Amino acid sequence: MTITVAGTKKEYEDGLTVDKLVTLENVEMPDYVTVTINDNIIEHDDFAGTELKTGDSVEFLYFMGGGC
Amino acid sequence: MITIRRADLYKLISHAKSCLPEEGCGLVGGRTEGNDRHIEAVYLLENKDHSDVHFSIDPKDQIAAIKDMRSKGLVQIGNWHSHPETPSRPSEEDIRLSYDSTSSYLILSIMDRDAPVLNSFRVAERRDVTKEELVIIE
Numbered sequence: 001m002t003i004t005v006a007g008t009k010k011e012y013e014d015g016l017t018v019d020k021l022v023t024l025e026n027v028e029m030p031d032y033v034t035v036t037i038n039d040n041i042i043e044h045d046d047f048a049g050t051e052l053k054t055g056d057s058v059e060f061l062y063f064m065g066g067g068c
Numbered sequence: 069m070i071t072i073r074r075a076d077l078y079k080l081i082s083h084a085k086s087c088l089p090e091e092g093c094g095l096v097g098g099r100t101e102g103n104d105r106h107i108e109a110v111y112l113l114e115n116k117d118h119s120d121v122h123f124s125i126d127p128k129d130q131i132a133a134i135k136d137m138r139s140k141g142l143v144q145i146g147n148w149h150s151h152p153e154t155p156s157r158p159s160e161e162d163i164r165l166s167y168d169s170t171s172s173y174l175i176l177s178i179m180d181r182d183a184p185v186l187n188s189f190r191v192a193e194r195r196d197v198t199k200e201e202l203v204i205i206e
Contacts (some may be wrong), residue, residue: 007138032167034127041127059131062168065117065124067161068091068151 001054012052019047027060036062069201070105070145070172071186077204080176081176083112084150088178091115093123093149095130096174097137103147105200109137115149122161123140123149146172146188156185158197166191172200182200 001014005025012021018037024031035042036059042050052058084092094113098106111133115123125147134144146168151159156177158166166173169192179186188200 007134024073027188029167036127036131039128039131059134061127061130062171063124063165064093064095064130064147065121065122066165066173067159068121068154 001052003052003054004057006059007029014054016052017048018042018052021052021058022047022060025060029062030063032063034063035059036061069103069203070107071203071205072107072110072174074204074206076107076110077186079110079112080148080150080174080186081178083107083175084152084178084184085089085181087115087150088152089120090118091120091123091152092176093125095125095137095147096135096145096172097133097140097142097144098145100145107145107179109140109142110148111136120152123142144171145146146174148174148176151175151177153179155179156187158191163191163197164194166194171191174202 037056093115094151095111096107098108113129116126117124156175172188174188189201190198
């Protein structure tokens with residue numbers, strides 16, 4: 001299947017789950033990354049149970065925040 | 069080295085002052101050349117915390133900004149936020165929440181309203197802070 005990861009089209013096998021994609025993409029500090037599929041936020045608890053479909057667009061977002 | 073256009077710096081300063089007493093924040097996009105980073109777009113985003121001592125950026129705002137960067141052939145270089153009453157250096161909270169070691173973290177101090185100070189930092193493993201050489205270009 002073809003999915004778009006961070007703006008780049010990539011080929012992956014069918015049935016790929018979000019947690020496996022995070023591993024395959026070597027995402028740094030995966031516990032702290034927010035994943036969106038087609039602009040919808042996927043909860044961390046749902047990473048293993050969420051399968052990607054062809055045409056999906058995935059983004060990895062780090063929490064952006066701080067203090068002073 | 070990281071560069072920012074003077075006009076973009078003024079946008080950050082103006083926005084940060086308009087957000088007072090809250091912190092202002094946003095993202096920066098641009099191009100990379102080896103180890104050099106050139107900011108070519110600044111994004112003035114909502115401080116979801118609406119606080120004078122904290123900031124956070126809504127993921128949906130992040131996505132919108134990133135998509136705009138891509139449409140211009142740019143990449144996300146990092147983020148920026150203001151320190152209304154403290155110097156331009158990462159606070160303990162800033163360091164603890166620096167999850168992306170590839171990002172530049174720009175901090176604009178406006179504690180002296182007439183003499184804002186902008187610095188850029190990289191943070192490795194949410195611990196090791198390195199100040200980047202920041203060059204203002206015309």
